[in-house]
Amino acid sequence: MTTASLPPAEIFQHVRMIMxxxxGLSxxxxxxxxxxIIQxxxxxRIYPVHIGWVITMLITLIHFWWWEFWLVDVQKWTFEIYLFLIVYAILLFFLSAFLFxxxxxxYTGYEDFFLSRRKWFFAIFGMTVVFDLIDTLIKGQAHYTMFAMEYWFRIPAYLMLCGLAIYTPNRRFHLGFVIFGLMYEGSWILRHFNTLG
Structure with a gap:
């Protein structure tokens, strides 16, 4: 049996289960x-920026599972799409593993750890931004046009911030980035992903 002989909805359920x-591991x-940390x-030593990124990642993972439901509209599944989605999920796992x-x-604590490993964290975070763009395009024009022009500013803005985060160990910048990220993602989710209808 080939995937061509299966209904797209069944293939989607299989892919969703693997993702x-x-x-779940993340x-x-x-x-x-x-x-x-609580125990x-x-x-x-706790570092507020580190905790901020932990909360951001939890929101991202929960949100990822929600927004991937739009893959139900994909009518032609290929191994390349399947592999892409698995790699996307693996990148999110890597980010979670880097945080803990x-x-x-x-290291002397989470601040020392996070700032010394920030290049890896933000390089992978930047990759997930690019993967998000590809993921959005896979879901079709009707999906990405619902975000209007904001989406096409969001992607380069996040890539630029990730580049700066890789470059600078400045504590104020990193605090500002995580606060901005949390507030913006909350707004983005409420405005675009409140329902799947």
């Missing part, structure tokens, strides 16, 4: 890390 497993990683508050590695004993 769900990867996303959410588990973040929640376990937060619980570890052992004196073990490592197995150990930060080589």
């Amino acid at each position: 769900g497993m990867v996303l 959410i588990t990683r973040l929640l376990t890390g937060l619980v570890r 052992h508050p004196g073990q490592n 590695p197995d150990s930060i004993s080589d």
Whole structure:
């Protein structure tokens, strides 16, 4: 049996299940890390920017699962689309794992860890921005036109901010970036993804 002989909705359910497993691992990683901080508050120094990105990633992962429902409209599934979506989910897992590695004993706390590993984190974050663009195009013109012109400013703005975050260890910039990201993503979700209808 080939995928061509299966209804697109059945293929979508299969793809969604595989992505769900990867996303589940990502959410588990973040929640376990937060619980570890609560259980052992004196073990490592907390950094508000780090916690801000943990919250951002939790929102992103929950939102990702919601917005991927639009893939139900894809009428022709290929292995390339399937592979792309799995890699997208894996990148989100990498971001979660970067926020809570197995150990930060080589660092003085989460601030030292986050700022020293920021190049990896924001390089992968920037990749997810590009993947978001491709994901939006896969869903068809009707999907991406609903975002109007804002979407075409959003992508380069996030890529520019990620580039600056890779370059600078400035604490104020990183605090401003995560605050802006949380506020903007909240607004974006409420304005464009409140319902799937």
